[in-house]
Amino acid sequence: MSLTTAHSVVAPSANSKRIAGTIIVLYALISIVPLLWIFATSFKTPPDSIAYPPKILFQPSLEGYCNLFTTRTRQTPDYINSLGPATGFCDETTRKRNMVIAGPSNFLPRFVNSLIIAFGSTFCAVFLGTLSAYGFSRFKVPLADDLLFFILSTRFMPPIAVAIPIYLMYRELGLSDTALGMILLYTAVNVSLAVWLLKGFIDEIPREYEEAAMIDGYTRLQAFWRTVLPQATTGIAATAIFCLIFAWNEYAFAALLTSGTAQTAPPFIPTIIGEGGQDWPAVAAGTTIFLVPILVFTILLRKQLLRGITFGAVRK
Amino acid sequence: MAEIRVQHLRKAFGDFVAVQDSNFVVEDGEFFVMLGPSGCGKTTTLRMIAGLELPTGGQILLGRDDVTMLRARERDIAFVFQLFALYPHMNVRKNIGFPLLAQGMPAAEIRTRVEETAKLLRIDHLLNKSVSGLAGGDRQRVALGRAIVRRPKCFLMDEPLGTLDTEFRDLMVHELRELHNRIHATTVYVTHDQMEAMSMADKIAVMNHGVIEQFGSPREIYDRPATMFVADFIGSPPMNFLAFGGGLAKGAREIIVQGAKVAVPEVREDIAPSDMALGIRPEHIRFDDASKLRGAIYGTEYLGTTQIVAVETADGIIKARVPAEIRLSTGDHVGLALSSARLSLFEKGSGRAVRTAIHDVASERRAQHG
Numbered sequence: 237m238s239l240t241t242a243h244s245v246v247a248p249s250a251n252s253k254r255i256a257g258t259i260i261v262l263y264a265l266i267s268i269v270p271l272l273w274i275f276a277t278s279f280k281t282p283p284d285s286i287a288y289p290p291k292i293l294f295q296p297s298l299e300g301y302c303n304l305f306t307t308r309t310r311q312t313p314d315y316i317n318s319l320g321p322a323t324g325f326c327d328e329t330t331r332k333r334n335m336v337i338a339g340p341s342n343f344l345p346r347f348v349n350s351l352i353i354a355f356g357s358t359f360c361a362v363f364l365g366t367l368s369a370y371g372f373s374r375f376k377v378p379l380a381d382d383l384l385f386f387i388l389s390t391r392f393m394p395p396i397a398v399a400i401p402i403y404l405m406y407r408e409l410g411l412s413d414t415a416l417g418m419i420l421l422y423t424a425v426n427v428s429l430a431v432w433l434l435k436g437f438i439d440e441i442p443r444e445y446e447e448a449a450m451i452d453g454y455t456r457l458q459a460f461w462r463t464v465l466p467q468a469t470t471g472i473a474a475t476a477i478f479c480l481i482f483a484w485n486e487y488a489f490a491a492l493l494t495s496g497t498a499q500t501a502p503p504f505i506p507t508i509i510g511e512g513g514q515d516w517p518a519v520a521a522g523t524t525i526f527l528v529p530i531l532v533f534t535i536l537l538r539k540q541l542l543r544g545i546t547f548g549a550v551r552k
Numbered sequence: 553m554a555e556i557r558v559q560h561l562r563k564a565f566g567d568f569v570a571v572q573d574s575n576f577v578v579e580d581g582e583f584f585v586m587l588g589p590s591g592c593g594k595t596t597t598l599r600m601i602a603g604l605e606l607p608t609g610g611q612i613l614l615g616r617d618d619v620t621m622l623r624a625r626e627r628d629i630a631f632v633f634q635l636f637a638l639y640p641h642m643n644v645r646k647n648i649g650f651p652l653l654a655q656g657m658p659a660a661e662i663r664t665r666v667e668e669t670a671k672l673l674r675i676d677h678l679l680n681k682s683v684s685g686l687a688g689g690d691r692q693r694v695a696l697g698r699a700i701v702r703r704p705k706c707f708l709m710d711e712p713l714g715t716l717d718t719e720f721r722d723l724m725v726h727e728l729r730e731l732h733n734r735i736h737a738t739t740v741y742v743t744h745d746q747m748e749a750m751s752m753a754d755k756i757a758v759m760n761h762g763v764i765e766q767f768g769s770p771r772e773i774y775d776r777p778a779t780m781f782v783a784d785f786i787g788s789p790p791m792n793f794l795a796f797g798g799g800l801a802k803g804a805r806e807i808i809v810q811g812a813k814v815a816v817p818e819v820r821e822d823i824a825p826s827d828m829a830l831g832i833r834p835e836h837i838r839f840d841d842a843s844k845l846r847g848a849i850y851g852t853e854y855l856g857t858t859q860i861v862a863v864e865t866a867d868g869i870i871k872a873r874v875p876a877e878i879r880l881s882t883g884d885h886v887g888l889a890l891s892s893a894r895l896s897l898f899e900k901g902s903g904r905a906v907r908t909a910i911h912d913v914a915s916e917r918r919a920q921h922g
Binding site for chain 1: 602603604624625627629630631633634637640641650651655
């Protein structure tokens, strides 16, 4: 080290930066390869998808997406030849495999179910979480510490540990296989996370803001709405992402409690495998589409997410 | 604008009594300062006047209305917080107009009122700026703007200059007082800084442990402290105390401290023998070799126009403020002469000041003004 350069104790040296960079790049590659593989598979034809050795370069095809959105029946070549000209790309591809399109598949309604249930439960959890966190943060709640501990304790065991009682309760209450039931369930699981995360954020907002607003002629609710909420958006966004990711990806409860009208995408996608051989491109296509909403939501709120994760690490 | 009348105000948080039996009147248009160390109950008192805390007992009257149990928004007051509480998601204009919005005032009227206020505070060029980029003094002005824009019954300020650096603080002390002289708003101002209190206040209440130790004009509080706490808290360096024993008889004009006779203002009450203290401000001490009250110089602080000299006597360190020209060196033996007319006497047990001739002047003066 030359004597003339100022040496900072805090700033990382060039070498450690390089090492950290390499580790991050490697880790990113390892994490992203499966995703890329799924993405690539979704554009393969079924024979290509099971070819050995695996094909890195292949002729891209939308067959997987066709198969994802349709159900097909096998027919004799004579019957297929007796039909009129193919009506589109999907029709044509299906006929080449000696099949005809019988109708739309359940993927779209299942995907919509996922959207309704995940966003619905996220909204409920964040809404309830914000109000309770504000209450815990600002008022003298009797037994506040015990209540907060109790709320947290709902996360001590994996939620699936209570699957059987919930299954029985839901059957009694008629909540099985309903969107409402799933929204309630995911809200219940997420609200503890929401309360704890948001309480931290709201504690950081000085109460002078509401006090100033209340002196200036606003009610507490107005003061909360106009001064606390705008400053808590970061925390709310971060909390919403965490809740959404859980509700969107949840598989076990969805598989147990939904089978028909309220079924979400995660338990639906594996069922595609069974329909007419192992249709990996259709499964991969379903997974790819399934990733899109969470990806968009996370990209939109990535700054808040980062702050949400590192929150509390550094005291201002 | 209105006067504020606080009667037997009390506030307890569980077992801790923050404010006990406070009584005072802030007259209409007066600049009233509550001064005291942190934790003395001054901010709690202010928050009770504002309606941010409810009292455990007592009454608060604003003008003719009993507001003791009213909500903050029903009191028609303005509050300036120590950290200003400017809403970071609004610009200066919206911050100042925020209270008017609550009243449902039409947008055009809000605009004119906000601009008038901004002009008064000389921040009209900042109206469309974000509050987060403002300098300390400007933030302070915006907070003041938000307070004066709605012309409330009174202003309450909780250490509003506490976070500013010294340079800004002196400037804002001057500006605040000037603003007060222009709009004559009844103001209650809380601070722990005696300089702010002395330079701005019409009336000061010095608080300690939830009790108002003294209520009066800055001059009264400085010249005739009612308790040893006030004498010690006000003044820099604070008042010196010289212990002496024995009682006092009404009419006495002399006491004996450390074997030296000291002339004092004529005593107006009989005091049973007990531990007493003679209080003397540093600037009322001269060096006089003839004096029997003697000590050795322990150290000096040179302040330019004056110097503070610490003298070690038989009864501890005494600080004197003497002209800067006097040449002194550590270890020199000096005699101390006290300006008899300015001395205070205290009962050590209760800390209470003994009534003497210096209090006559006050009552005479009050009689003349009344």
